[in-house]
Amino acid sequence: MKHFMMPRNQILRENHESATPSTPSAFPNLKSKSIAAASPSNRRQNSYKENSAPTSDPNSTASPATAKMKSLPLPSWPTLKQKLSVDAAVGLENSDGPTNPADSVVKVIVRIRPPNKVEEDGGSVVLKLSNDSLSIAWQTFTFDSVANIESTQIDIFQLIGAPLVENCLAGFNSSMFAYGQTGSGKTYTIWGASNASLEEHDQQGLTPRVCQRLFERINEEQVKRADEQLIYNEQITDLLDPNQKNLQIREGVKSGVYVENLTEECVSSMEDVSQLLIKGLSNRRTGSTSANAESSRSHSVFTSVIESRSKRTVDGGVSCLKMSRINFVDLAGSERQMHTGAAGDRLKEAGNINRSLSQLGNLINILAEVSQTGKQRHIPYRDSKLTFLLQESLGGNAKLAMICVRFLQPKAARVKLSDDVNVLRQVKRQLRDKLHRMKGNGNQTGQVGAYSTGWNARRSLNLLKFSFKQPITLPHVDDDTDEEMEIVEEETVDEDTDVNIEDEALKPVDEDKYNITDFLKSPTPSVSPRLSNSRKSCFTSTEHLAAALHRGLDVIGSLRHSAALGRSSFRFSCVPAGVKAVIPVVKVDAVFKLFSVMMSHQRRIQE
Numbered sequence: 080m081k082h083f084m085m086p087r088n089q090i091l092r093e094n095h096e097s098a099t100p101s102t103p104s105a106f107p108n109l110k111s112k113s114i115a116a117a118s119p120s121n122r123r124q125n126s127y128k129e130n131s132a133p134t135s136d137p138n139s140t141a142s143p144a145t146a147k148m149k150s151l152p153l154p155s156w157p158t159l160k161q162k163l164s165v166d167a168a169v170g171l172e173n174s175d176g177p178t179n180p181a182d183s184v185v186k187v188i189v190r191i192r193p194p195n196k197v198e199e200d201g202g203s204v205v206l207k208l209s210n211d212s213l214s215i216a217w218q219t220f221t222f223d224s225v226a227n228i229e230s231t232q233i234d235i236f237q238l239i240g241a242p243l244v245e246n247c248l249a250g251f252n253s254s255m256f257a258y259g260q261t262g263s264g265k266t267y268t269i270w271g272a273s274n275a276s277l278e279e280h281d282q283q284g285l286t287p288r289v290c291q292r293l294f295e296r297i298n299e300e301q302v303k304r305a306d307e308q309l310i311y312n313e314q315i316t317d318l319l320d321p322n323q324k325n326l327q328i329r330e331g332v333k334s335g336v337y338v339e340n341l342t343e344e345c346v347s348s349m350e351d352v353s354q355l356l357i358k359g360l361s362n363r364r365t366g367s368t369s370a371n372a373e374s375s376r377s378h379s380v381f382t383s384v385i386e387s388r389s390k391r392t393v394d395g396g397v398s399c400l401k402m403s404r405i406n407f408v409d410l411a412g413s414e415r416q417m418h419t420g421a422a423g424d425r426l427k428e429a430g431n432i433n434r435s436l437s438q439l440g441n442l443i444n445i446l447a448e449v450s451q452t453g454k455q456r457h458i459p460y461r462d463s464k465l466t467f468l469l470q471e472s473l474g475g476n477a478k479l480a481m482i483c484v485r486f487l488q489p490k491a492a493r494v495k496l497s498d499d500v501n502v503l504r505q506v507k508r509q510l511r512d513k514l515h516r517m518k519g520n521g522n523q524t525g526q527v528g529a530y531s532t533g534w535n536a537r538r539s540l541n542l543l544k545f546s547f548k549q550p551i552t553l554p555h556v557d558d559d560t561d562e563e564m565e566i567v568e569e570e571t572v573d574e575d576t577d578v579n580i581e582d583e584a585l586k587p588v589d590e591d592k593y594n595i596t597d598f599l600k601s602p603t604p605s606v607s608p609r610l611s612n613s614r615k616s617c618f619t620s621t622e623h624l625a626a627a628l629h630r631g632l633d634v635i636g637s638l639r640h641s642a643a644l645g646r647s648s649f650r651f652s653c654v655p656a657g658v659k660a661v662i663p664v665v666k667v668d669a670v671f672k673l674f675s676v677m678m679s680h681q682r683r684i685q686e
């Protein structure tokens with residue numbers, strides 16, 4: 080992010096104010112001062128250094144409190160170890176390893192919500208492999224951190240919140256986003272359990288914990304100004320004064336980005352913060368979704384502003400004001416509109432949520448590109464209110480924690496499908512071996528199609544029967560996967576990498592929707608432009624597989640019927656398309672015809 084960071088640092092403000100020698104405190108009465116600074120116009124008159132890396136000034140006569148702040152250990156921000164599966168986060172990857180804390184870095188943490196009562200019979204296709212990796216449907220993804228399913232709110236705070244507090248005290252702007260499907264636990268993570276009071280300590284989310292820690296850390300010498308706002312349908316509402324709707328975002332040369340007329344409150348204790356949070360959260364827009372009866376239907380942003388001031392009395396009385404912010408962002412959950420049957424306002428709401436999430440992801444991707452290539456690009460901060468509002472926290476040297484929240488999904492259907500796939504893989508291997516052998520025989524005899532006589536139909540039939548032992552239930556593959564959170568699948572090498580002429584022969588001659596060869600023939604990526612390199616491609620292939628199995632069963636049924644009438648045969652081509660081979664007509668039973676459908680082989684049903 081260096082390339083991006085440098086110009087942005089130019090807009091950071093630093094100023095020196097006349098010291099008041101008679102005020103020895105390192106932190107003058109900021110409470111009254113910050114109230115005065117609460118309105119945007121007043122804030123504009125303020126001058127401060129914001130969002131810049133803390134510097135050490137050897138001439139500084141900073142107060143002990145300031146010195147203490149500067150000596151705070153800077154948190155380490157592990158880098159993303161490989162191309163991240165969450166594209167919204169790929170952008171800010173810093174591949175140079177833990178670096179200068181002034182670099183803008185994103186930390187991506189995955190939290191998996193344990194199953195609730197409805198889901199308790201299920202398992203998950205998501206499996207934690209290590210502290211920084213998990214597997215989703217056979218693919219391994221690496222993040223900065225993967226929390227245990229049993230992780231408590233305090234664990235999550237230690238992992239994410241505590242480092243951000245240190246950043247903030249060191250003068251960096253920080254943000255934490257919770258990102259995920261509706262019902263996955265974003266609100267729980269950011270705020271806490273909805274049915275628990277903020278005082279119920281073990282259920283508290285990151286925001287109250289961070290605030291608490293901030294107060295502890297600054298030991299009541301620092302004043303925090305808080306404002307809370309809500310973006311709903313691209314409209315900003317003041318959660319502390321819900322009558323203030325459709326507020327405008329302004330940007331001033333000195334003041335930076337701010338929301339006009341937004342309520343800002345000066346707080347001096349955790350109780351003050353709790354009161355604000357309770358008031359703000361009760362004014363949020365919620366609704367019921369398929370996955371969450373009390374779903375946040377808006378992005379809510381809680382911003383804490385921490386000001387610290389140091390007095391220098393030796394060199395002519397100069398004071399420095401350091402200001403940093405922490406944004407707590409509970410993003411609204413994405414939802415598949417076509418599955419919810421939403422209409423009217425609800426549809427518009429879902430559309431706006433999805434659009435702004437996608438704009439957020441898009442923006443972060445562009446930041447990534449700028450960071451990685453060094454190319455100048457227009458950064459579309461103004462695409463959405465959310466990105467515009469948070470631009471100073473997304474760029475510059477800001478620290479960003481992206482908490483990707485997932486919930487477990489019932490595994491029953493998927494496990495069964497995975498069994499089916501394994502069986503089919505085995506069958507495919509056997510088919511290929513046989514083809515190989517028979518082709519060898521055929522070559523020896525000069526007959527391309529001589530293999531057909533050696534075909535062990537019965538064995539394949541048994542394998543297939545095994546796979547179809549139970550009725551195949553098409554899983555509802557819920558598109559929980561939020562386009563904006565698509566996981567980039569990395570190519571994996573599996574046992575079928577030894578693609579040979581038989582694989583070539585197995586290529587489908589048409590791209591019909593029952594084709595499963597792409598799925599089975601790893602690592603060949605999907606050819607579908609819509610699904611390529613997407614986590615969804617795996618699921619969609621699974622759907623294809625399931626559809627193929629269904630289709631196959633239909634074909635079995637109809638062909639059995641035809642076979643009973645003694646008039647079924649088909650041509651089975653095992654040569655690449657374009658080779659004009661004479662394919663013998665082979666009498667086979669219905670199982671082979673199932674294969675011909677499933678593998679998308681050339682086939683001819685002859686009357």
Ligand SMILES: Nc1ncnc2c1ncn2[C@@H]1O[C@H](COP(=O)(O)OP(=O)(O)OP(=O)(O)O)[C@@H](O)[C@H]1O
Nearest residue numbers: 192261262263264265266267272371374375411412
């Ligand atoms: N880690 C967890 N442990 C226990 N309960 C959890 C956990 N995460 C979430 N929950 C519970 O799951 C339910 C849904 O969580 P939550 O409201 O936070 O989801 P959300 O992602 O914010 O949804 P939406 O986007 O619809 O607002 C809540 O009842 C919440 O208390």
